[in-house]
Amino acid sequence: MAQYSYPVTNPFQARTVTEPDFDPDLFMDNLYVDFDKVRGEDFINDIYFTLNIDQDTRQLVDVTDEYVKIIFSGHRGCGKTTELKRLHNDLNHPDRYFSVFLSIEEEMEIGSFQPEDFFVWFILKLIESVQQAGIPVGMSGLNDLAKLFFSDKTVEKELKENFQTEVSLETGGGFSLLDWIKFKMVAKGIFAGSNQTSTKIREEIKRNTLDIITKINFALVDIREALKQNGKGRDILFIVDGSEKLKFEMYDYLFVQNSNLLKSLSVNLIAAVPIHAYYLIDRSPVNFTNQVIMPMIKLGDPDSQANRCFKEVISRRIDVDTFFDDGVLDECVRCSGGCMRQLLIIVNGVIKKSLGKKASLETAQLAIRELGRKMYELLDSQHLEALQKPTRQLGDEKVREMLFQLILLKYNGHTKLNPLLTPFVTIPHDGQ
Known part of the structure; x- marks a missing residue:
């Protein structure tokens, strides 16, 4: 990704950094704006309490009696990913959890994602995180999984010839830790298409899902103990950032039709889901009792704290005086409805409408009306x-x-x- 000097004054850079899918490091690039005071901290405090984190000391009081599963949701673009990353950074601490952050959109090929892939990436991301932390772990549980996935000679041959990944099955019937890491490096390409390896693994998981989960849980016992002994965390926490681009049926399969599978994993889990899936999951026969929805921000007048926070998000990215006349940014914020993604869409639309020149309020209103009309045309x-x-x-x-x-x-x-x-x-x- 190109490097930018914020706030940008170049019109082409301004167009880029206000794209809703532009993905900078908000914390490293000093673009993060804290919305706690205007959004409220109830939803964050609920998560900490569920995970046995003391609200005052932010320490893990004791490991949870049962492995909790938290469903986390909110509107597209309301800041779910940002808050999940903030949770990960805070909870990933020796006195709290060994936190593993899994972004479905970054790690996987969304268009070809199948429900069985979740369990593969769960394993691969866990192994990668442990390896990066430099923790030696017992391989018996992982070897059992590898034997199921990779013992087929056609898979071993395909990995070598088509994916330039040569792995060796050890006498115990599994991969070494290095073999797992080498497989992860090519896994996105493997599961993006139809081939013998992806077919074999998916079929094995679909046919023996509970057995796979049992083996994953067995591997987690060794890994959890190694992490505690090496002072890397008192328990394991998975944070899964779901994707709005995944087909709705994938969430239905994982969280409604087969929700018992996720609940059987011996690990604490925060899973983000789109808001339309959230209300379907809420009606599931196997209910996830821990559910958190990230509220939208209620805007006020232009000088309210909420509106000032929204304007700060834009002023950290672009030089507002270069691109907007007086009142333009206030109008963009007003029409955002308290949704950060929509604010970026509006600001980006205004910049494009003015062709990067300084936008008048009239130009901004025209751009905003065009966005509204496009949305209206989606309604039946x-x-x-x-x-x-x-x-x-x-x-x-x-x-x-x-x-x-x-x-x-x-x-x-x-x-x-x-x-x-x-x-x-x-x-x-x-x-x-």
Whole structure:
């Protein structure tokens, strides 16, 4: 990724750094803005309490009696990934947890992702994290898994000839730690396509999922003990940053139809899911009792603390006086509805509309109206009918779709129409 000197003054760089999918290191690049005071810390405190972390000392009081699974959700672009990374940085501490951060979008090929791949990447990311920490671990549990995945001679041959990865099965029937690391280096390419290796592993997991989980749990016993002995953490925590780009069916399979599988993993887990999947999971027969939803930020007048925080996000990225006339950034924030992703989309749209020159308020309003019209054109008659109902059931399919598409924004206790749509849709009772 190119290096930028923030706040940027170059119009082409301004266009790039306000793209909603631009992914800088917010903490290293000094782009992070703390929203705790305006969003509230209840959702973070709930997570710490569930993980037995003392609110005052931030220390792990004692390991949890059972391995907890926390479902974490919120609107697209509300800052879930940022908060998960902050949690990881804070909880990954010798007096707390050995935290493993798994980003589905970064590690895996989203278009070809299958539910079975989750368990493969769980294993690979754990091994990579342990290896990076320099912790020697017993290989018996990992060897059992390797024997299931890689003992087939056609797999060994394909890895060598097609993926230039030569691995050797030891007498115990498994890979060495180095072999696992070498496999991880090519795993994204393997699971991106159809080949004998990906087919063999997926079929093995699908056919013997509970046996695979048992072997994973057996491996976790050795790894957990090694981590404690080497002062790397009192227990293991997995933080899984889900992807809005994954097919809805993947979340349905993992968290609803087969939720008992994830709950059987002997590890503490925070799993981020899209908001439309969250309300489906909430209705699952095998309920995840620990659920946290990250609230949207309620904006106020231009001088309110919430609005100032939103403006600071943009002013850290671009030189506002170079690109916006007075009042333009306030208008962008107002129309964001308290959604950070939408704010970036709006600011980026205004920069593009003005072709990188200083944008007037009139130009900004034109760009914002165009964004609203595009969103309006996504609505069908059933969406419009659902919007007009006096009550909105969050479990209804159309309501879930509109939450995911940011047509509806959920604040603490109520939903509200996206402000981009107010010129096109009239709802007398909006804001329930």
